[in-house]
Amino acid sequence: GESVGLHLPTLSVQEGDNSIINCAYSNSASDYFIWYKQESGKGPQFIIDIRSNMDKRQGQRVTVLLNKTVKHLSLQIAATQPGDSAVYFCAENFYKLIFGTGTRLQVFP
């Protein structure tokens, strides 16, 4: 069936360290991938996206890597801060957005 999975349900990192959140997607024909951040009590917030014709895209403190060979997506957060604590979702676009189950990022001092 349709699925976008995340390898780690919870990731704990120390403030200042880099975080890497991984995601496996299922549809080779997906043309677009997005990372969302969802804080408690809020809707998902767009972080960064990448099209299937790219391997890497950088934003402010975030980098998304796409490996189409193994259908893998990752989100790297540099110098993780307490405000980064949230649940992170990857999503692939295959006629509609298909979301992963989410990874909770916990940042401790």
Next chain:
Amino acid sequence: KAGVTQTPRYLIKTRGQQVTLSCSPISGHRSVSWYQQTPGQGLQFLFEYFSETQRNKGNFPGRFSGRQFSNSRSEMNVSTLELGDSALYLCASSRTGTNSYEQYFGPGTRLTVT
């Protein structure tokens, strides 16, 4: 500009009842998509409306329906509520649709069915 707004934010209903949720997209956005979020199933796509027409639909029973008005505001309706319908219902708007465009999510409506 104002973000996506959803009303009500919280709702408690009993089994068998029906419910209507409302979503107002960002000004200028013509597409509204609805999602159901539960701890067990994650975020699941319900349907998308664009220019008052349902353009895409997820795998949900017919008890779930929606519509969009000429001002792009959208409503979704769930009839004959079941306990399993308890979830956070999110709507997202974008300029043109779910395909390859940024979607902006509202805060959601938390529905509890007892």
